[in-house]
Amino acid sequence: MNIHRLENNAFMEEKQGWERPGFFLRKRSDVSHYDWYGSYNFLRCHSSTYEKYLNGNLKYQFSDHYDIIRNEALTCRKHAVVFNMSYFGKMYLTGPDAEKAAEWLFTSSIKNKENKIIYTCALNDEGGVEADLTFCKIKSFSKNFNENQTKGNCIYIVCGGASANYTYHFLDSEIKKKNFKAFLHNVTEDIGILSIQGPKSLSILQKIVDADISDSCFPKNTWIFGNIKTRTRKLKIKILRVSFVGELGFELHIPQSYCSEIYKYLMRIGKQFGLKNAGYRALYSLSSEKGYHLWGFDLRPDDTPVEANLAFTCKREIPYRGKKVVDEQRKTGVKKKLIYLTLDEHIPLWGLEGVYRNGNPIGFLRRGEYAYTLGKSIGQLYLERRDGLKIDDEYINAGHYEIDSMGRFLEATCHLKSPLN
Structure with missing residues (x-):
């Protein structure tokens, strides 16, 4: 995926060991091999254009690339963009006690939520938010959506990439501590995510998907399986109608084996609608101005859902970890x-x-x-x-x-x- 992003002039960043596009330059700039700035007997690279772009971004004033990031953000609000969110954490919770474990781990209830995508928190004993994520119930567990499916209770979990390892180990340790007959499978590297966001996202996606994704058939915060109709074949994907930027939008969860193929096809079909690439600098701006949280920054293990304006995620009747603190704060204030x-x-x-x-x-x-x-x-x-x-x-x-x-x-x-x- 990142090879194709570099072909489109992606300026790359690193987060938790993952490369991701920060924004997309207007002109192509080849990335030279790392030369240690001429130290340790390494020869300085002749081409330093990419380094100059980097220096233009490392300042306390506005970045030299302010106009580029602004254009990506406003294109999302007015037209449509694609974010590569493949580094986000993806997990399956399976086993006889999968739903029982989810009810204990998550502040939101999973009961009677077929095809629904639920935003939730996972708390510590003091009511602090150790993770925020989305989950949905599915009928089988498969890394590629086609083969070797395991039938039975299954919950698909998606969380931020920067906190993915932390989230996995926090959930897994509590599952083992409570002796739930449930298992957490980390499939982050097996499934890519292309997020198409903006007012024109539905019109673009409808061109390539063999399912009706209109509002009446595909409401907000639900998911379906669908097929992308390329010129040569149909490729099965999972489509989630969710947004991290507060726009009409969809996430395409795709087996890594054909993620690049779908990305190229999507960009070709979307060109007539003004579809553009966008990076994480625009993504964070869009999410922040919409009031969405970023775990580790405006949401941490020492913040409770009530303090963070997330009390709406907390069920009132069913027990969950940290509920006692949340109930007390609801009653007496913070x-x-x-x-x-x-x-x-x-x-x-x-x-x-x-x-x-x-x-x-x-x-x-x-x-x-x-x-x-x-x-x-x-x-x-x-x-x-x-x-x-x-x-x-x-x-x-x-x-x-x-x-x-x-x-x-x-x-x-x-x-x-x-x-x-």
Whole structure:
């Protein structure tokens, strides 16, 4: 997959050992072999164009590639783009106790959810979010959707790539600790994900899929098996109608053996609709301005769903790990709460900037992005009261907020939810 992305001028990044496209350059730039910058008796490469592109991105001001990333983000909002999300974690939970284990592990219930895609959290004993993910029930377990299928209870799990190993080991250790007759299979490297997002995504996908994917037949947050009709054959895939950017969109879960073939076919058919490649710099901007969480940043093991505005994922009747804390916070309130801050001044935010309320330091941004749709920077902060009392919306809205950006105190507007939501 990445070979084809490089052919389309992908500027690559690394995350958890995976290569992924950060954005797509306008001009092709071949990547030379690593020369250790001329050290250790290595000769310096003559071509350093890619290195210059890299240096243009390594700065505390806006990247030299700001316009490229902006164009990718706005193309997603107005037309359609493709994200390669293959490094996301993919797992199957199988065995006689698969559903029983899922009910204990996840804050959302799995009962009576055939063909539904459920967003959920997995908590520790203190109610902290150890993972956030989606899951769905399927009738068989297969790495390639065709052969060697194992019948019986099966739950398909998808989580962020940066936290995939952590998520797998957290879930697996709890399954073993509780002696569930269930097994977690990591199939991340066996299945690729192409995510097509944007208002035109349905029109493009309908051109190549042999199933009716209209709203009435394929509602949001559901999944189906379908076939991609190439010129020479049909290729079976799993289609999930979900979005990490808040647009009409679909994820194509594809066996790695023909993922590249489908990518090339999709880009060829989508060209007439203005379909473009997009990278993770645009993806993170789009998700942040929509208010979606990024585990490890604005969602961590010391944040509860109630504090993170994710209480809607938590079932009320069925027991799950960490439920006691969640129930108590629902009843009595919390001492910290996730809020959003935006800047009117055209200054980038990167995360970790200090934040002040009424002139007093109150913490730092967990996450910072430029929201291209909003046309301003946006950051996430967990606000706590200095007096240790419970926090509420009235207290949040009564404050005057400033963000310390490289020594400059910038006035910030506070939002209880993402302003784009």
